[in-house]
Amino acid sequence: xxxxxxxxxxxxxxxxxxxxxxxxxxxxxxxxxxxxxxxxxxxxxxxxxxxxxxxxxxxxxxxxxxxxxxxxxxxxxxxxxxxxxxxxxxxxxxxxxxxxxxxxxxxxxxxxxxxxxxxxxxxxxxxxxxxxxxxxxxxxxxxxxxxx
Amino acid sequence: xxxxxxxxxxxxxxxxxxxxxxxxxxxxxxxxxxxxxxxxxxxxxxxxxxxxxxxxxxxxxxxxxxxxxxxxxxxxxxxxxxxxxxxxxxxxxxxxxxxxxxxxxxxxxxxxxxxxxxxxxxxxxxxxxxxxxxxxxxxxxxxxxxxxxxxxxxxxxxxxxxxxxxxxxxxxxxxxxxxxxxxxxxxxxxxxxxxxxxxxxxxxxxxxxxxxxxxxxxxxxxxxxxxxxxxxxxxxxxxxxxxxxxxxxxxxxxxxxxxxxxxxxxxxxxxxxxxxxxxxxxxxxxxxxxxxxxxxxxxxxxxxxxxxxxxxxxxxxxxxxxxxxxxxxxxxxxxxxxxxxxxxxxxxxxxxxxxxxxxxxxxxxxxxxxxxxxxxxxxxxxxxxxxxxxxxxxxxxxxxxxxxxxxxxxxxxxxxxxxxxxxxxxxxxxxxxxxxxxxxxxxxxxxxxxxxxxxxxxxxxxxxxxxxxxxxxxxxxxxxxxxxxxxxxxxxxxxxxxxxxxxxxxxxxxxxxxxxxxxxxxxxxxxxxxxxxxxxxxxxxxxxxxxxxxxxxxxxxxxxxxxxxxxxxxxxxxxxxxxxxxxxxxxxxxxxxxxxxxxxxxxxxxxxxxxxxxxxxxxxxxxxxxxxxxxxxxxxxxxxxxxxxxxxxxxxxxxxxxxxxxxxxxxxxxxxxxxxxxxxxxxxxxxxxxxxxxxxxxxxxxxxxxxxxxxxxxxxxxxxxxxxxxxxxxxxxxxxxxxxxxxxxxxxxxxxxxxxxx
Numbered sequence: 001x002x003x004x005x006x007x008x009x010x011x012x013x014x015x016x017x018x019x020x021x022x023x024x025x026x027x028x029x030x031x032x033x034x035x036x037x038x039x040x041x042x043x044x045x046x047x048x049x050x051x052x053x054x055x056x057x058x059x060x061x062x063x064x065x066x067x068x069x070x071x072x073x074x075x076x077x078x079x080x081x082x083x084x085x086x087x088x089x090x091x092x093x094x095x096x097x098x099x100x101x102x103x104x105x106x107x108x109x110x111x112x113x114x115x116x117x118x119x120x121x122x123x124x125x126x127x128x129x130x131x132x133x134x135x136x137x138x139x140x141x142x143x144x145x146x147x148x
Numbered sequence: 149x150x151x152x153x154x155x156x157x158x159x160x161x162x163x164x165x166x167x168x169x170x171x172x173x174x175x176x177x178x179x180x181x182x183x184x185x186x187x188x189x190x191x192x193x194x195x196x197x198x199x200x201x202x203x204x205x206x207x208x209x210x211x212x213x214x215x216x217x218x219x220x221x222x223x224x225x226x227x228x229x230x231x232x233x234x235x236x237x238x239x240x241x242x243x244x245x246x247x248x249x250x251x252x253x254x255x256x257x258x259x260x261x262x263x264x265x266x267x268x269x270x271x272x273x274x275x276x277x278x279x280x281x282x283x284x285x286x287x288x289x290x291x292x293x294x295x296x297x298x299x300x301x302x303x304x305x306x307x308x309x310x311x312x313x314x315x316x317x318x319x320x321x322x323x324x325x326x327x328x329x330x331x332x333x334x335x336x337x338x339x340x341x342x343x344x345x346x347x348x349x350x351x352x353x354x355x356x357x358x359x360x361x362x363x364x365x366x367x368x369x370x371x372x373x374x375x376x377x378x379x380x381x382x383x384x385x386x387x388x389x390x391x392x393x394x395x396x397x398x399x400x401x402x403x404x405x406x407x408x409x410x411x412x413x414x415x416x417x418x419x420x421x422x423x424x425x426x427x428x429x430x431x432x433x434x435x436x437x438x439x440x441x442x443x444x445x446x447x448x449x450x451x452x453x454x455x456x457x458x459x460x461x462x463x464x465x466x467x468x469x470x471x472x473x474x475x476x477x478x479x480x481x482x483x484x485x486x487x488x489x490x491x492x493x494x495x496x497x498x499x500x501x502x503x504x505x506x507x508x509x510x511x512x513x514x515x516x517x518x519x520x521x522x523x524x525x526x527x528x529x530x531x532x533x534x535x536x537x538x539x540x541x542x543x544x545x546x547x548x549x550x551x552x553x554x555x556x557x558x559x560x561x562x563x564x565x566x567x568x569x570x571x572x573x574x575x576x577x578x579x580x581x582x583x584x585x586x587x588x589x590x591x592x593x594x595x596x597x598x599x600x601x602x603x604x605x606x607x608x609x610x611x612x613x614x615x616x617x618x619x620x621x622x623x624x625x626x627x628x629x630x631x632x633x634x635x636x637x638x639x640x641x642x643x644x645x646x647x648x649x650x651x652x653x654x655x656x657x658x659x660x661x662x663x664x665x666x667x668x669x670x671x672x673x674x675x676x677x678x679x680x681x682x683x684x685x686x687x688x689x690x691x692x693x694x695x696x697x698x699x700x701x702x703x704x705x706x707x708x709x710x711x712x713x714x715x716x717x718x719x720x721x722x723x724x725x726x727x728x729x730x731x732x733x734x735x736x737x738x739x740x741x742x743x744x745x746x747x748x749x750x751x752x753x754x755x756x757x758x759x760x761x762x763x764x765x766x767x768x769x770x771x772x773x774x775x776x777x778x779x780x781x782x783x784x785x786x787x788x789x790x791x792x793x794x795x796x797x798x799x800x801x802x803x804x805x806x807x808x809x810x811x812x813x814x815x816x817x818x819x820x821x822x823x824x825x826x827x828x829x830x831x832x833x834x835x836x837x838x839x840x841x842x843x844x845x846x847x848x849x850x851x852x853x854x855x856x857x858x859x860x861x862x863x864x865x866x867x868x869x870x871x872x873x874x875x876x877x878x879x880x881x882x883x884x885x886x887x888x889x890x891x892x893x894x895x896x897x898x899x900x901x902x903x904x905x906x
Contacts, residue, residue, distance in 0.1 A: 014678035021685060068670050097673040099717065100666065120677045120713025122684035122706070 005031035006137070007060040009041040009077065010095075011069050015118065019064065019095070022129035028137060030061060038072025041065070042080055045087055059090060062136040065112075067096040067103055075106055082111040091136055164496045171488030178484050182477020193468030194437070197404075197461050201438050204405040205455045208398070209444060212453075215397045216359070216446070219257055219386055220337050222248060223361040226260055226384040230363050236262075238281060238302055245304035256393030257386050258347060258356070259310050261303035262363075263318055263328075264382040268295050278315075288317050298328070298382065309347045313387070316346050324358060330448035331360040332380050333373045338448030342411035342421050345387050354389040355421040357411070357449075361385070390422045401426060403460030405438075410452040413443065419452075426458055437461050525621050528555070532576065532607070532614040535559040539610070547622065549594030560618075563591050565598060579607065579616070591620065600624045665723050672716050680709035718845040721776070725852050730770040734879070737765045737810065740778050741799045748786045757786075757795035765801050765810060768879030769857045777853045780846040781812045781873050788816035788871065801880065808880040813872040818865040827863050 006023070010016045020032055035041035041063070043049030047056045063081070067074035074094065081087040093114040094107045104115050116132060119125045229244050230236050245260045266274050271288065278286045278301065288299045298319040303310040318324040327340035338360050345356035360383045364370045368379035390409065401424070408415070409422040438457040443450050520527055526544035530537050540555040548555075548563060560576075561569050568590055579585060586604045593599065601620040608617050683706045687699060694702070738761055745759040767774065782797065789795040796815045801808055819827070828851040829844070850873075854861040857877050865871035 012674050012678075014681070015674060018677065018681040018685075021681075097670045097677070098666070099720070118673070118677060120673055120680060120716075121710050122677070122681040125677065125681060 004058065004061040005033045006133075007033050007035060007041065007044060007063045009035045009038070009063065009065045009069065009074070011036050011066065015066070018122065018125060019129055022126040023133055025126055026130035026133050028133040030137060033060065037070040038074065038077040041069075041077050042072065045081065045090075046084070056086070059087075062091045062093060062132075064093050064095045064132070067094060067098055067107070075103075075110060078107065078110045078112060093132060093136065095132075164492060164499065167488070167492040167495060171485060171492055174488055175481050175485035178481035179478065182474060182481060185477060186473045189470050189473055190465070193465045196468050197457075197465045198438055200464060201405050201455070201457055201461055202440065204402045205407075205440055205442060205453075207402070208405075208407055208455070209442060209453065211397045212444060212451075215256070215393070216339075219254060219359055219388075220361075222250070222254060222257075222260060223337060223359060223384050223386060226262075227361050227363055230262075230381075230384070231366070234366075236302075241302040242304050242306070251305075255396030256388060256390075258345065258389055258392075259303050259305055260384065260386050261300050261310070261313070262382060262384055263298045263360075264301045265380045266297040266299055268293070268297065271297055274299070283314075286315050289315050290317065290320055292320075294320065301382075309349075313346045318358070318385075327358065327448050328360050328362075328383060331362045331383065332376055334447070335362060335364075335370060335376055336447060337361045339446045339451075341449060342419060345389060347387065348389075354391045355411075356387060356389050357421070358388065359386045394422055394424070398424070403458055404464060405455050405457050405461060407453050407455045410454065411449070413450050413452055415441070415452050415454055421451075427456055430456075430458075434459075437465065523619070525619050527617070527619050529608075529610045529615050529617050530560050532579075532616055535561060535576065538613065538615055544620070547593070548591070554594075563593070565590055565592050576616075579605070588623070600627050661723070665720055673713060676709050676712045676716070680706050680713075683709070715845075718849075722845050722849045722852065725773060725776060725849050725856070728770075728772070730773065730856065732768055733771060734766050735769055735771050735774050737767050737774065737778065738763045738799070740775055741782060744775075744779055744782045745797070745799075748782065752790075755790070755795060756793065757789075757797070760796070760798040760800070762800040765799075765880070767810075767877040769877060773853045773856065777850055778812075780850045784846060784873075785812055785814035785816060785871075788818075789814050790816075792816055807876060809874050809876055810880060811872050811874045813870060815870040818867050818869045818871050819863075820867050821865065824863055824865070828861070 006028070008016065008019060010019060016034055016036075020034075023032065033044060035044055040050065044051045044054065045059070045063075047054040065074045065077060069077070072080075074096070078092055078094075081090055081092060091113045092111070093116060094103075094112045095116050095118060096103065097118050099117050107115050114132075114136075116128055119128060225248070226244065229240065233240065241262060248254070248260070250257055250260060264274070266288070275287060278299075288297050294317075296319055297317050300313050300316050300318070303313055306314075318328060321343070323341045323343050327338045331338035340358040340360070342355050343357060344353070345358075348354070348356070362376070362383055363381040364376060364379035365381045368375070370376045370379045394409075406424040406426040407422075408420060408424070408427060410416065410419040411421050412419050436457045438455075438461065440455040442453050442455070444453060520539070521541050523541055524543055526541065526547050528537055528540040528544050536559050537555045540552060545552055545555065550558065561572065564572050572589070575587070585606075586602065588600065588602050591599050591601045600623050602623045603618055603620055605616045605618045608615055610617075683702045687694070687702050687706075691699070741759075741761045745761065749755075749757055749759070778799075782799070785797045786795070789797065792815055794815075798813050799810075801810050803809070828847045851861055854875055854877070859875055859877040861873065861875040863871060863873050
């Protein structure tokens with residue numbers, strides 16, 4: 001389990017740093033791959049663009065996906081993942097500042113596995129990210145990865 | 149009814165009376181004519197019958213005369229026997245009479261005889277001589293001594309009946325003697341009056357008479373009466389039984405008339421000699437149609453014949469009469485009367501009908517005249533060729549200002565502005581007979597005012613002129629209001645366009661607000677999170693390098709960041725209450741309050757708290773917004789009672805007048821009523837942040853929700869004694885009660901906080 005990375009899709013470097021810090025605080029050792037926009041996230045997942053030739057058998061354990069992203073926003077990325085056989089069952093956690101009902105509804109509607117709001121207060125943030133990691137990386141049994 | 153009508157009626161009635169009189173007169177005339185014709189016919193028939201009757205009389209008279217003439221001739225014949233022979237013996241007489249064959253040729257005569265004149269001196273010799281002839285019983289009868297005698301010496305046929313007369317002295321009997329003396333004195337035949345023949349027996353007694361012819365002695369002069377008297381030898385004579393005689397006279401009985409014969413000029417039962425069997429057979433009460441008395445003068449004797457018509461004459465009259473005259477005439481008269489009556493009645497009906505029609509026509513005319521005259525719109529009739537007004541109504545006179553006389557001296561051109569006249573003439577010349585047309589014109593009044601009118605016209609014949617009936621409806625006001633309406637419609641359209649524009653603007657503003665809110669929620673939080681996050685990292689990673697004071701500053705930075713985060717969240721909530729779409733439904737406020745109270749109690753289980761929540765309070769509104777409302781109000785109450793040893797919070801409902809008011813009261817910190825109007829403003833706080841947390845957005849949100857529901861909210865409180873928040877919502881009700889609350893003046897008197905004040 002530990003060999004699978006976590007894909008963090010986050011354009012805000014502050015949030016990126018804080019998220020990684022929070023994960024580390026909870027002793028999550030998985031490699032954390034950061035994509036700074038939607039396109040990069042897609043490229044990584046399907047081995048395209050700057051990630052061309054990547055070993056696609058090594059898919060992330062979980063994708064932490066921000067909604068507000070440059071180029072391709074979070075919901076578009078989610079839609080793409082869910083429409084492709086290879087990523088259809090990939091756990092995706094929406095991690096966002098938004099607390100809009102609309103965003104939550106759309107995310108679940110497109111097949112997000114979880115929706116977590118980034119708290120403003122750092123302690124709560126660490127707590128939330130920690131819980132996330134604990135659940136998705138340790139407790140959750142992912143769907144078996146089919147060879148491509 | 150007017151006098152004219154009455155007069156009219158009386159004329160009709162008198163005419164009908166006259167008709168009736170004429171009808172009856174004609175009937176009477178016709179009837180009279182019928183009777184006249186009938187009577188003339190009857191008279192003619194009677195006259196003809198009378199003629200036949202008289203003819204019959206003549207025939208009978210002639211027959212009687214002729215018959216007696218025959219007997220007279222027979223007597224003359226017999227006398228000539230005496231004159232031709234010196235002596236006529238009984239045998240000669242017998243032979244002569246037998247030769248006459250009287251029974252065959254002279255029916256009715258009893259016989260022919262010879263009566264010899266015998267002076268008294270010769271009587272005895274005479275008797276002697278006859279007795280010698282072989283009649284020993286012969287004597288002259290009646291016995292007695294007389295100066296002169298006559299005796300029937302010969303009588304043939306000498307049968308038993310005639311033998312009764314043998315020797316009878318006819319001089320002895322006055323009637324016979326009178327006739328005999330007349331014959332002796334005049335030398336002619338004579339007839340006797342009515343006698344009873346000596347030949348008569350008891351059976352079949354008939355009246356009788358005798359005919360005498362005198363015989364004078366040969367060689368003796370007989371020129372004078374005395375000479376004849378002196379020369380008298382005797383008489384040849386014939387006795388007649390009259391009934392038998394008449395059988396011979398009347399060979400064939402006429403059906404028309406029959407007769408009686410009276411001896412002498414005076415008819416009477418004494419003198420009655422003969423009555424025909426037909427008369428005897430007549431009914432006792434038979435009224436003859438005609439009678440005629442005529443005499444036959446035989447010189448010595450007059451017979452009176454009374455002719456009496458028989459039923460045959462009546463039949464003749466009837467035959468001669470036209471039986472159809474009377475019934476036909478009466479029938480015709482009645483028919484005439486009927487026809488006249490029918491005519492009269494028909495005329496009466498026609499007259500009645502005409503009168504009724506006249507009345508109706510007058511009424512109808514009055515009706516239509518009033519339709520014309522009293523029409524509220526100006527109406528007139530004008531001549532199509534001269535364009536002259538022929539009639540105008542009161543409304544026209546009133547509206548146009550011309551008198552009726554002025555109008556009738558004008559043409560329709562005179563009520564048009566000069567510039568419209570050519571168009572008018574064109575229109576009039578193009579209009580068709582009887583066609584209806586409607587058009588709009590400008591009319592000029594006497595006072596110079598020009599009005600818009602709608603003209604409806606219709607061609608008609610008026611007083612034998614081709615005319616046009618016109619109704620003018622003044623549409624000036626209508627046109628004005630139409631114009632005003634058009635203008636207001638236009639401005640409404642403009643307003644609408646503006647509204648639409650504003651709406652568009654509002655929508656775009658809303659959209660901007662939406663994206664703004666989204667940005668706030670998403671982007672505004674990120675730097676705050678970064679501030680807090682990195683402050684926390686700094687505190688953790690560099691705690692050795694930081695002084696106590698520095699750590700304290702960083703703590704403040706973090707606290708501020710936390711408040712900022714809360715502030716952003718609350719602002720977003722406030723924005724969301726304003727723009728979310730409302731779904732109205734009945735919401736159980738009591739149940740919501742219970743739920744929220746439960747949450748609050750569980751969040752701080754260590755607090756001594758009591759919630760009193762009245763059950764079944766319902767309101768009409770958006771479930772989500774009402775939940776936020778109660779969360780805020782109950783949360784507030786919970787917050788401000790946090791420093792009270794024992795928390796009492798009540799949610800309930802009370803009635804103010806006819807209004808249901810919900811309230812949430814607490815026994816918390818309360819507030820000064822001075823600031824009541826600031827309570828619901830955003831970011832307004834009445835308490836120190838160190839005392840009670842909060843950013844002053846909650847009550848602003850509450851008020852916004854209340855206003856969005858069309859309700860009102862106000863607060864009462866006292867420092868240290870708690871606060872009561874009261875609100876009115878539409879459809880607030882207790883379960884099972886049908887009561888719709890509405891914001892009223894009473895609520896306003898409780899100094900509600902208006903949105904404009906907030």
